[in-house]
Amino acid sequence: xxxxxxxxxxxxxxxxxxxxxxxxxxxxxxxxxxxxxxxxxxxxxxxxxxxxxxxxxxxxxxxxxxxxxxxxxxxxxxxxxxxxxxxxxxxxxxxxxxxxxxxxxxxxxxxxxxxxxxxxxxxxxxxxxxxxxxxxxxxxxxxxxxxxxxxxxxxxxxxxxxxxxxxxxxxxxxxxxxxxxxxxxxxxxxxxxxxxxxxxxxxxxxxxxxxxxxxxxxxxxxxxxxxxxxxx
Numbered sequence: 001x002x003x004x005x006x007x008x009x010x011x012x013x014x015x016x017x018x019x020x021x022x023x024x025x026x027x028x029x030x031x032x033x034x035x036x037x038x039x040x041x042x043x044x045x046x047x048x049x050x051x052x053x054x055x056x057x058x059x060x061x062x063x064x065x066x067x068x069x070x071x072x073x074x075x076x077x078x079x080x081x082x083x084x085x086x087x088x089x090x091x092x093x094x095x096x097x098x099x100x101x102x103x104x105x106x107x108x109x110x111x112x113x114x115x116x117x118x119x120x121x122x123x124x125x126x127x128x129x130x131x132x133x134x135x136x137x138x139x140x141x142x143x144x145x146x147x148x149x150x151x152x153x154x155x156x157x158x159x160x161x162x163x164x165x166x167x168x169x170x171x172x173x174x175x176x177x178x179x180x181x182x183x184x185x186x187x188x189x190x191x192x193x194x195x196x197x198x199x200x201x202x203x204x205x206x207x208x209x210x211x212x213x214x215x216x217x218x219x220x221x222x223x224x225x226x227x228x229x230x231x232x
Contacts, residue, residue, distance in 0.1 A: 002108050004037040004088045006165060008081030010074050011095040012045040015054055022058050024101040025093060029060070031105060040064070041081045042095075046071035051095075075180025079173055082165070090165040099160060103200040107162045116167055116193045119153065120160030122202035134204075141182060141221055148229045149189035153197070156185040160200055167193070179224040186228035 009025065011018055022042070032038050040063040044052045052067065059065055066080055078092050091107070093099055099120075107118050138157045146152040161184060168184070175183045188195055 002036045002089050002111055004039070004086065005032065005108065006039045006041065006081070006085035006087030006090050007104075008078060008085070008090070008092050009040070009042045009095050010045055010077035010081075010092065011042060011047060011051050011055055012071055012074070012077075013047050013049045013051055014095045015047075015049045015051045017097045018051050018095045019054050019058050021093075021095050021097055021101070022055065025104075026060050028101040028104050032108065036108075037087065039086050041066060041084060043077040043081050044068060045074070045077040073176035073180075074178055075173060075175040075183070076177075078180060082168060085165050087165055089162055090168055091162045092159055094159050098203055100201045100203075103160060106198060106200065107160060110196070110198045111162070112196075115196060116164050117188055117195045118162045119155065119195055119197045120158050120162075120200035121155045121197045122158055123199050141225065144222065144225055145182065145185060145189070148225060149186060151189050151195065153185055153189070153195050155197075157181045158200075163188070167191075174227075175224060177220060179220045182221050183224050183228060186225055190228065 007025070007029065009022070014021070029038050029040060040060065042055055042059060042063060043066045044055060045068045055065055064084065066084070068077065068080065082090065091104065093101060093104065103120055107120055110118055138155060142152065142154055142156055145156060159181070163184070171184065171187045173180060173183055185195070
C-alpha cells in the first residue's frame with residue numbers, strides 16, 4: 001500500500017500537448033488521493049515555446065512549479081524534482097501524450113509487500129514500422145544490461161518507473177539527459193533490487209511530432225551502462 005507519492009513532470013517545449021497531459025494527470029491524481037497523499041512537482045527545463053505559461057495556467061492548487069534557467073536535460077529535471085520530493089514513492093510521467101496517465105493507477109495498485117521498484121513496460125513500440133529502429137535500440141540496451149547485471153529488464157527506457165524515493169536519493173545520479181533511465185536501472189540492479197514489471201499502453205510519436213530522443217543519445221546510454229557496471 002502506498003502511503004505517499006511524489007509525481008515529477010519534466011517539461012521542455014511541449015506547448016502542443018502539455019495542457020492535455022497535465023489535465024489528464026490531474027484526473028488520475030484526484031483518484032490516487034482517495035487512498036494516499038500525492039505531491040505533484042512540475043519542472044520546466046528551460047522551455048522557450050511558451051510551455052511554462054501554459055503550465056502555470058493549468059497547474060493544480062498545491063502543485064509545485066520549478067523553473068530551470070535553461071535546458072539541462074531530462075534527468076537533471078528529475079534530480080531537481082527529487083530534491084523537493086516528500087512522497088514515499090516517486091514516479092516521472094512525461095509531459096507528452098505518449099503514455100496514458102491512467103496507467104499510473106495500475107502501477108500503484110500493483111505494489112506488493114517487499115517491492116522496491118515497479119516498471120511499466122510499453123506495449124506499443126512495435127505497432128508502427130517507423131518505430132522499429134528505436135525499439136530495437138532500446139531492446140539492445142536491455143540485453144546489454146542483462147549481460148552485465150544478470151537480470152533482464154524489458155524496456156529500461158520507460159518513463160513509468162515507480163521507485164521508492166529514498167532508494168533513488170541514495171543513487172547520487174550523474175546523468176543529465178536520457179541516459180538517466182539506464183543509470184537508474186543499472187543502479188537498482190547493482191544494489192540487488194528486483195524490478196517487477198507490469199504492462200502499460202503506449203502511443204509513440206516521431207521527431208516531427210516533438211520526439212526529442214536522438215540516435216546520438218544511444219552512445220551516451222551505452223557509456224552509462226559501462227560506467228555503472230564498473231563504478232567504484
